[in-house]
Amino acid sequence: MASTNEIIRFVKTRRRQLGLTQKELADRAGVGLRFIRDLEQGKQSVRLDKVNQVLAMFGHRTGPVRVEDRDEL
């Protein structure tokens, strides 16, 4: 399953880069701590608007991406 979603890895990585805890990110993004957890844990059925709130913290948002152009590490 690896990076089920690019978004999960992106959030995890960025958050740590900024030295934020899950709680700090949650507060800043205006979502619950539990949401950040679920998200970083790979929960796929999260709400799009909440994801966007979090991505906004990193100057990003959700968008359509070609499946071929996946993040190869």
Add this chain to the structure above:
Amino acid sequence: MASTNEIIRFVKTRRRQLGLTQKELADRAGVGLRFIRDLEQGKQSVRLDKVNQVLAMFGHRTGPVRVEDRDEL
């Protein structure tokens, strides 16, 4: 508000390019007709996994996108 989300415009455009009705897309993607409607109508609180089901029909998925790199038409 314009294209609140790239995803909305993307789905609308792609669906029409393929000459599919909302119902046809819904059936193929395995979601309800109502979901396609809500999505194309700009509903922000849709579920990420459902959005991915739809985007998969077009060889895409959700991913983080820089806000600067928005779709300029």
Add this chain to the structure above:
DNA sequence: CTATTTTATACCTTTTAGGGTGTAATAATC
């Protein structure tokens, strides 16, 4: 090692998305 911080898991309640159905409005076709 111990103490502290951070993250993960579990239980519970409230809120709401999803989807079905029906109806209205709009667009397309004749």
Add this chain to the structure above:
DNA sequence: GATTATTACACCCTAAAAGGTATAAAATAG
């Protein structure tokens, strides 16, 4: 014009997301 197909809107119900709290585990600091 009328008829049909497609899309939009409203109502309801069920399933589940979100979030809080509490506890446990893991990671970090001392």
